[in-house]
Amino acid sequence: MSCSRYLTAAALLLLIILSGCARPPLQKLDAASYLLDRAHTLQAVELAPTEYQSALTALNEAKASLEARDYRNAEASLDFSLLHTRRAIALTEQLKSNQRAKEAEAKRIAEEAARQSEERKQQALLEEKRAAEAASKAAREASPKPTHAPKLQPIYKVGSGENLWTISAQPTVYDDGFLWPLLYQANRDQIKDPRQIYPGQVLNIRRDLTEQEMAEAREKARESNIFPPPPSP
Secondary structure, three states: OHHHHHHHHHHHHHHHHHHHHOOOOHHHHHHHHHHHHHHHHOOHHHHOHHHHHHHHHHHHHHHHHHHOOOHHHHHHHHHHHHHHHHHHHHHHHHHHHHHHHHHHHHHHHHHHHHHHHHHHHHHHHHHHHHHHHHHHHHHHHHOOOOOOOOOOOOEEEOOOOOOHHHHHOOOOOOOOHHHHHHHHHHOOOOOOOOOOOOOOOEEEOOOOOOHHHHHHHHHHHHHOOOOOOOOOO
16 A cells, blocks of 8 residues: 555656646747738738638637646647648648739730730731732723823924924824825915915914814825825835
């Protein structure tokens, strides 16, 4: 019996010693508080609410145990708080990383869409320019080529040494010497003899001629010997 009493007394003494030597886990409290503040800064409240709330509840329980000098429960609560705080931080950082990746991908897609849109715009402008150039070229090719034909005059002033044949043969008159009878007929009021015209006379030139009138004038010129045609070159 005495031995049993000694063992019981020793166990009680050990419990008393251990209880008396227990210290508050203040360093762990600081670590848990710091990590929870960091989790809050990282927005774990919104992104990992379950883990964050579990960590916060455990930290408050640890503080209550410390006030009650229940250091063992306080340390257990702090361990629980640290575990869930780390999980909250890891989950928050993972979610943020995923969000950044999504934003980067969305930005890349938007930039690619903008680039393709700009390329299509530039291609459309290029095709429009080419079409305009082709239309302009077609219009130039379709338009009549400018001619350098002399301007036809309604009157003609006789120069020195000229006669009705030479005047009729000029490009600005009829461009055909055989049409001299038309000049004679149009100016009978001032020409009595087709052989006699004078420098300074102003002759009227008919422009409303028909093919028949010109054919008849050529026939008369050929039948007349007044102005024999010049020899062929």
